[in-house]
Structures are given as C-alpha cells and as structure tokens.
Amino acid sequence: MNRTYELMFIVRPDMVDEELTKLISTLESSVTSASGTTKSEVWGKRRLAYRVGKFNDGIFVLMLIEATGAAVHEVERRLRVTEPVIKFLTVRTDEELKRLDKIKKLRDSKKKASAQPAAAAPAPVTPATVEASAETPASAPVS
C-alpha cells in the first residue's frame, strides 16, 4: 500500500552543492531500500518569509515520495537529526490526486459525450451548441 507524499525541506543557505546532493541521495536511498520511489528537485535559494533560526534565506528542496508511511517516518527522523536542515513539511497527496483524477475523468467523459451529436447526452448545454453548428452547414444549400 504505497502512498504519495510531498516532502519539502529547507537547508541552510551556506551549504555546498555537493553536500546537498549527498544529503538528498542519502534520503533517497533510505526510501528506495524500503521499496519506494522518489523524485527530487532543488528549488534553490529563496528568501524566507520570516527568520528561521539565524537565517533569512534558505535552499528549498522538494521530494516527491511514493512509499509506505514507515519509510517517510524514517526520512523525517533523519531530517530532524541533520543539522543543516532547518525546516521541513510533509504533505500526503494521494487522496488529493485521487480526487483530482475523478474530476478530470468526469470532465473528460462529459466532453466526449457532447462531442458526439447524438441525443440523450447527459450534458445539457454543450450538445445544443454542437448540434446547431452541425445542422447549419447541412441546411445551407436550400435556396
């Protein structure tokens, strides 16, 4: 039962690039060893909205994780212990993605039903306009 998570963490701004990649690869390996998938992107240095610790800027890193809850718990524990990481936030996204998927499917099915100019279509508004535009070229060569 794999769940999808979004983990964003902030690293202190005076961190070297290679140390950052080393840290990210450590975290990724801890997830993949528990049979999960990760994808990470580094947002770069950004100004923080308020002072965190002693810093006004930070390097933002986003990780998209698909793993069990225990694996993410382990990653969080590591982040808490790592000294350069000053803040992190984990958001569970699978319910949200499921909901978005459902909405998208609903919209696609409505669009498909209205694209066919057949009667008994569920969407009331769009078939009328499509049928009107389909009928007018047929009725043009009258006069």
Added chain:
Amino acid sequence: MAEETKAPESRPERTGGDRPDRSGPRGPRPGGGPGGPREGGRKFFRRKKVCKFCVEKIEAVNYKDVRLLAQFVAESGKITPRRLTGVCTPHQRRLSRAIKQARNIALLPFAGRAQ
C-alpha cells in the same frame, strides 16, 4: 408635540433598507452585499462577486504557488475573509489550508508583510 410620540412607532428598523424582516446588513452573505464597511453601505447585492477558483476551474490549491496565495492574504499577513474576496466555501477551506501550510514552510509570513 404629538408627532414625536408617533414617530418611533412607525419606524421599527433604522438600518438595512426597505425590508424590515431581514436580518440586517451584518449577515454573512455570499453575494458580497452591504456587509463590509468598504462596500459603501448601499442596497443588497450590489456587486456579484464570483469565486475566482470556480471561474478559472482551478481545482487544486497548492501551498507552493505563493503568488496565487498571496492574492488572498492581507498586508498584515491575515487571510482575507470570504465575503471580501468572493470565494466559495469549499475553495476557501482549501485555500486557507494551503496558506497555513505555506506559512509553516516559511513561504508566507505569519504576521507582517512578506519582505
């Protein structure tokens, strides 16, 4: 004079306009009626504000898009109420959740303007 004693009887309501059995302009109206002090205190439903998310069909409000979230946050850092922005209830709930997440990850300030 005799007029003064009769005058308070004929006018039970002082504010709110013509209809006396409404709850008055203080009720939380989704239409953006004369509730807020910025509206000018005119009749009901002066400006029909539409929910920005419903119009543009934005389903997911992510805590990461700070530019979108910052539109719904006042200068003081507080979340603007629904009756001023015209957002519908489910979107306002998601928006407020996203703003709070963004505050936690230092993308938006808790108080004061974002530097």
